[in-house]
Amino acid sequence: MKHEHDEAALLSYWLDELDEAAAAEVEEHLFECDECAARLREIVRLGGAIRQTLLDGRIATAVTPAFIGRLKDGGLCLREYRLEPGDSVYCTIAPQDDFVISRLRAPLEGVRQLDLVIDAQGRQHRAAHVPFDAASGEVTFIPPAAALRTLGTETQRMRLIAVTPGAERVIGEYTFNHQPFL
Amino acid sequence: MAYALAVRNPAEPADESTNIDVALARRIMAAAPRRDPEAEADLCRRFAPRIRLFGLKRLRSEAAAADLVQDVLILALQKLRTGAVNEPERIASFLLGIARQMVIDTRRNSGRRERLLDAFALDLEPANQSVDATDTDRLGHCLQALPERERSVLVMTFYDDCAADTLGTQLGISPNNVRVIRHRGLKHLRDCLEAR
Numbered sequence: 001m002k003h004e005h006d007e008a009a010l011l012s013y014w015l016d017e018l019d020e021a022a023a024a025e026v027e028e029h030l031f032e033c034d035e036c037a038a039r040l041r042e043i044v045r046l047g048g049a050i051r052q053t054l055l056d057g058r059i060a061t062a063v064t065p066a067f068i069g070r071l072k073d074g075g076l077c078l079r080e081y082r083l084e085p086g087d088s089v090y091c092t093i094a095p096q097d098d099f100v101i102s103r104l105r106a107p108l109e110g111v112r113q114l115d116l117v118i119d120a121q122g123r124q125h126r127a128a129h130v131p132f133d134a135a136s137g138e139v140t141f142i143p144p145a146a147a148l149r150t151l152g153t154e155t156q157r158m159r160l161i162a163v164t165p166g167a168e169r170v171i172g173e174y175t176f177n178h179q180p181f182l
Numbered sequence: 183m184a185y186a187l188a189v190r191n192p193a194e195p196a197d198e199s200t201n202i203d204v205a206l207a208r209r210i211m212a213a214a215p216r217r218d219p220e221a222e223a224d225l226c227r228r229f230a231p232r233i234r235l236f237g238l239k240r241l242r243s244e245a246a247a248a249d250l251v252q253d254v255l256i257l258a259l260q261k262l263r264t265g266a267v268n269e270p271e272r273i274a275s276f277l278l279g280i281a282r283q284m285v286i287d288t289r290r291n292s293g294r295r296e297r298l299l300d301a302f303a304l305d306l307e308p309a310n311q312s313v314d315a316t317d318t319d320r321l322g323h324c325l326q327a328l329p330e331r332e333r334s335v336l337v338m339t340f341y342d343d344c345a346a347d348t349l350g351t352q353l354g355i356s357p358n359n360v361r362v363i364r365h366r367g368l369k370h371l372r373d374c375l376e377a378r
Contacts, residue, residue, distance in 0.1 A: 002299050006369070007364055008361060008364070011364070012346075012361070013237060013239075013366075015339070015343055015344070015345045015346070016345055017345050017346055017347070017357075027236065027278065028274075028275065028278060029377075030232060030236070031229075031236070031274040031275070031277060031278040031281075032199070032200055032203075032233050032274040032275075033200075034199045034228070034232075035199070035233060037232045037235055038231075040235060041231065041235055044235070044238065045367075046368070046371070046372075047339070047340035047343070048334055048340070049318070049321055049326065050321070050337060050340040051337075051340050051341050051342075052318070053318060053321050053322050053325055053340060054337050054341060056318070056322075057327050058318070058325075059322055059333065059337070060324035060326065061328060061330070061333050061334050062216065062335065063334060063335050063338055064338065064352040064353060066352045067338050067352070070341065070344075071341075072209065072341075074342070079294045088219075097362040116330070128329065128330060129261070129330055129332035130330050130331070131328065131330070131331055131334045131353050132337070132353075133352055133353065133354065134354055135354075138210055149192075
């Protein structure tokens with residue numbers, strides 16, 4: 001038997017992206033083919049591990065405002081800080097918080113590439129091509145909750161930079177004054 | 183109740199895995215009215231992971247998928263033992279047909295499982311549970327090392343199995359673009375996880 005279903009097709013099947021006929025074809029093949037079924041099980045297992053890593057607060061990532069809604073729908077406890085460009089905020093993470101959400105307001109109309117620069121603990125990190133929903137007028141960032149819980153008093157600065165070929169423009173700067181939860 | 187066979191091109195050559203499945207089905211049928219415990223156990227062991235995967239996809243629940251595995255195998259063995267399978271060479275399609283119908287039945291009649299277990303008590307092996315063998319420290323490191331866009335798309339995809347068209351709408355990019363980013367992200371993630 002030819003194993004015609006590549007990883008992309010298997011994942012599309014899993015995520016309900018295929019039409020009914022294509023999904024049925026993949027499904028039938030998965031019942032006959034141990035190899036492809038094992039490949040899909042591995043994808044599903046890896047996906048579950050990615051989800052758990054997020055829930056454990058082990059990674060920092062930019063998400064969409066709609067994704068924040070999905071976290072809330074899942075019953076998670078979120079502490080949100082919404083900042084306009086130039087704003088500064090005192091922030092913390094409480095024991096009951098699952099996530100801290102940084103909502104960075106910014107003029108995003110017409111922006112094609114957005115980079116996020118974070119200055120923290122004497123180091124600078126630049127994340128290129130940060131995903132964003134331009135219509136929402138904000139960039140939504142989830143810092144790693146597990147690391148936040150171990151932080152003492154510390155200041156972190158974030159800058160959003162609109163990138164065009166040959167030019168860069170800062171469209172927002174934000175300051176987070178973190179304090180341990182008391 | 184009739185369990186429709188899934189359509190499969192009979193001209194399509196079977197592979198070794200299919201041949202093993204078919205041989206086991208024939209052994210179970212040939213042994214009737216006696217039982218062939220070894221063939222039954224092998225058949226269950228081979229199909230349980232596939233049925234579980236199907237159950238997870240359709241029911242999105244580990245517990246419900248585990249129940250489905252047991253229910254499908256119980257009924258399939260009962261059909262094989264009584265010679266109610268006309269085409270053992272299509273045993274995979276037969277089991278898929280049962281599984282599809284069971285999902286419909288499960289939603290329609292939540293009491294079915296209890297009755298089946300009462301009628302056909304079997305010592306089935308527990309369904310192959312999902313064991314998260316991924317090194318979580320390593321995964322966290324590798325996720326963090328991904329380009330921001332790939333990490334974001336993977337996280338937003340797998341948090342609740344979000345399809346590319348939904349995510350693409352939220353990000354202002356095409357579903358195909360989401361799939362490309364997703365594919366690259368998985369590849370880079372695996373490369374990192376395997377680089378020891």
